[in-house]
Amino acid sequence: MLPKKFSVALLALGGMLTSAAAMAALPKPYDITPDLVAAAKKEGKVVFYTSTDLAVSEKVAAEFQKEYPGISVQVERSGAERVFQRIGQEYSAGIHNVDVVDSSDAVNFVYFKQHGWLAQALPKVVADKWPKAEIDPDGDFAAYRATLCVVAYRTDKMDAKDLPKTWEDMLDPRFKGKMVKAHPGYSGTIMTATFVLSHKLGWDYFKKLGQQQVMQVQSSTEPPKILAQGERPMEFDGNEYNVFQLQEKGTPIKIIYFNEGTPIVVGNAGLMKDAPHPNAGKLFYAYLFSTKAQQLGSDFGGLRSFNPDVKEKSTRTPLSKIKVLTSDPAKLEKEITKIKSNYEKYFGT
């Protein structure tokens, strides 16, 4: 035993000396055991800060409570950047309210990790089924969901022949005053999408887009809802999953996936190291990745899942048929200020 332990320690030390990457090691996966459930029930509560749409999050929470009666879930839903701001404020004041966090801004997790706020936790289902690229090398967080940031339109208010076919088409005068779009300062999804698109199309593109009298909203959940209200017939960006939800309610909305590509936004989830309800948090964290919760997120919420057992509805275009534009959070982090200031220059807010 001793030599083995020693050699592990030595390896770790060696890793520390050579490179940080070599240090990365996934923790031992954990499963939902009766012991964990019992300990979680003793705590009785779990606090979930999330940027996933409120109705979806409450649904997942309700299912969890059904599965584990006696543990209540407090859902705090807000935009990714607001969730981030709230946790930052609370932690800087030494307040540890949150157990589990989910955010569509991958940069948030880079920050959390740097500050050592996340617990190393690897649910068994994630270890078994998730693609390695979607798990943090240290097991601090993993991809809870993905969504595309899509262009969509009201089928009853736009002519099929008028539809845009490329990103460039969106700058056409015929779309002036017709579009709604969410804000990168509020939404992690939009921040990621703006980052991707500004690299693909250049800032000049956004400058021209700013002349299109775009209605500016905050959350990426909102543009689809604005379409449903009929306030604007087309969205420049917004969550794919909200469009799915509205489509299933019978709202005449359709998504356009451009051949040039659509930004994909991976939303991570993590368990806080200083969680006030560590066991309930751990249980809930594992539950989020369970096939059941992921299937729920897909069926009810329209989220894309990395769990291969999740069956997507046939009405949805499978991810394999869509060209997606990915982004690197490390690079994004360096550009946040620039994105925000450019954005304000071109859009006014």
Next chain:
Amino acid sequence: MAVTSHAQGSSMARRKRLDLSWPIFGLLALLLSVLVILPLFWLLHDSFVDDDGSFTLDNFQTLIDDVTFLRAYGVAVAMAIGVGISTCVVATPLAWLVARTDLPGRRIIRMMVTASFVTPPFLGAIAYEILAAPNSGLINEIWRAIFGLDQSEHLVNIYTFWGLIFAITCFTLPYIFTLVANALDKVPSDLEDASAILGGKGMTTLRKVTIPMVLPAMLAGTLIAVVQALTMFGSPAILALPAGFHVITTKIWSLFQFPPQLGVAAAASIPLLLLTIVLLWGQKKILGRRGYTVLGGKSGTPRVIRLGPWTWPALAFVYGLLCLTVFMPYVALIKVAFTDKLGDPLNWHTFTFAHWHFVLFDFSASRLALYNTFVLGVMSATAVTVIAVIVSYLVARRSIPGVRILGVLATAPVAIPGVVLGVGLFLSYANPTFRLYGTIWILLIAFMTIELPSGYQQMSSAFTAVHPELEEAGRIMGASRLRILWDITAPLLRTNIVAAWCFVFIGTIRELSATILLTTANTKLVSVTIYDLNESGDLGAICVLGLILLMASFAVVFVANRVGGAGTDRMSSRG
């Protein structure tokens, strides 16, 4: 001899009782200093001191270099002036009609205007999103349906600069209305009668006697409207951001987004602070030292002017206004609360309790938020009213040398925009020494600080209107100052005290700008919950929460009015 010694004894006792003023003065001075000065200190500190602790002007340099700050300031000032003017122009005739004419249904009208005061501005702004958004707005839908117009046509667009002024005016106007109407109530008829006896016609009397008497209230009200608009966060956040422009409060707020620029935010708020101080100073200059003592122990009831043929235009004006500030917004909120989608007409097929079910049963944050909101509302209102009564009494009667400093301290927070106060308080009470952040106490402190000026202003103007002769009578009878306050002055001002309590309560539950920085998941309030819901476009849930908030507020106001109303009756029967 025995008599003399007894008299001496009682005068000694009186002096002892009098001394109670001093500890109270000290205590209040300390409390107000902590409330006001601490956050301001941190604000200044953070704007001039960088992270390393050394002096810097970089934050101000950023302000000057970045043209977006200047633009935000320009827009905010223009908007505030617009709101001030429009509010005064609308509220003054309204108050006059209600207070001094024989307009039918005056009591109901007064209640209705109070209703628009109860409406939080952010809720009003959301209601106007529902009503007057260019495409989906109900008004525009109806307009297009009536005239068979194309989808691209619209009558009104709330997402504009003027739309914003309009929406803020609708829900700021009760401030001036209440002040002016109260002042008009108190203008005694003897002065107007004197004018009439001397041959002054109705208009002359109005111009030369009545208006000068209420001018202070009008100016004070307009000033409040300007300051309110300048420091308001909710309505601009809801209406200006979609329109693509910032005002200064939303601009400051945007600086808290990741990565937060607290120093720049603090620096950006200092010109706002100075601007407000200048405004207040200007108001003082305008009013000069003209004080009117109009509520004495004896005075006739105000004279009522007959409108005659003007009754109908007056009614049209009043009800038109009520339509804009009360009926239409409420109908919009109710409609959306009970239908699935905004565009659906309200009928048996579209009628649904889904949003109610969601808010009351599925949405885990709402019950806690409702509970927190009402507990804090009652606590803040009570604390502020007590402090305001004592401070304004001590100041009005200049009982102690240097007591005016209390008045200055109690008025000072009016100059601190909510967003800025939020930062100041966050910096003051979110550190290891004072860890109040994350509890409701930091919110209580915030609400007390924010509402103190309005509570104090109301109470102090009420006190200046009470002639000291009644109190002097009390003094002669040997009562202490606090005894007099309790037995004579407070009952005389009972309506004002109840009104102040209501003002503060409502002010608390509609506060958003400081609250949004100071709440945590466990101390969430309805206002912040509504704001969060708005950012994700959940209109149905907003309307339900908004209606619950409104119903509870009306219940509180109703109960308070019953209590206060009883007092008024007794007072008038006594007079």
